[in-house]
Amino acid sequence: MFHELGHLHHNLLTKAKYASLSFIDRDFVEAPSIMFEQFFSNAAVVKDISHHYSCLSPEFHDAWQNSNPTTATQPPIKLTDTTAARLVGESRLRTQGYIDSQALNLAYALFDIEVHSPASHEELETMDLAATYNKIRTKTTGLQGGEALGEGWAWSQGQSVFRMIISGYDAGYYTYVL
Numbered sequence: 038m039f040h041e042l043g044h045l046h047h048n049l050l051t052k053a054k055y056a057s058l059s060f061i062d063r064d065f066v067e068a069p070s071i072m073f074e075q076f077f078s079n080a081a082v083v084k085d086i087s088h089h090y091s092c093l094s095p096e097f098h099d100a101w102q103n104s105n106p107t108t109a110t111q112p113p114i115k116l117t118d119t120t121a122a123r124l125v126g127e128s129r130l131r132t133q134g135y136i137d138s139q140a141l142n143l144a145y146a147l148f149d150i151e152v153h154s155p156a157s158h159e160e161l162e163t164m165d166l167a168a169t170y171n172k173i174r175t176k177t178t179g180l181q182g183g184e185a186l187g188e189g190w191a192w193s194q195g196q197s198v199f200r201m202i203i204s205g206y207d208a209g210y211y212t213y214v215l
Contacts, residue, residue, distance in 0.1 A: 043070030084121035170196035
């Protein structure tokens with residue numbers, strides 16, 4: 038959520054008349070979002086922005102009450118200090134998963150740059166994309182795959198799930214690895 042709020046703030050604070058039509062350098066487009074994610078590591082910020090939907094209006098309160106007929110008391114408007122701290126703590130527990138995902142993002146970024154580097158279209162057409170991706174992934178993450186079992190470097194098509202390569206990033210995916 039914080040990541041997408043970073044995109045929202047970036048667009049709201051632009052000086053362009055129509056943010057969606059303005060050019061934003063791909064080197065920077067993810068920076069505000071990734072920086073905004075860091076707010077989730079502060080329990081006071083998480084508590085401050087929390088707000089139970091049933092407290093927004095009488096209609097939302099009625100909707101909450103209808104979906105919770107056996108609950109007598111309405112939840113507090115804000116998260117408790119304990120709940121906010123628990124959420125931040127759980128986020129920190131996922132640090133290893135975050136590091137692992139950043140290693141994979143780095144592999145994607147290096148693959149993105151590699152496939153945008155050939156001098157000609159013909160050179161790109163002869164590139165073994167599966168082998169290129171698997172070599173980069175193994176070197177970056179330290180995780181071995183079919184190549185360790187003697188299946189060669191083209192054992193899987195892992196690069197086929199990398200959707201950003203065709204969505205206009207054009208060797209700019211490295212901005213996710215901040």
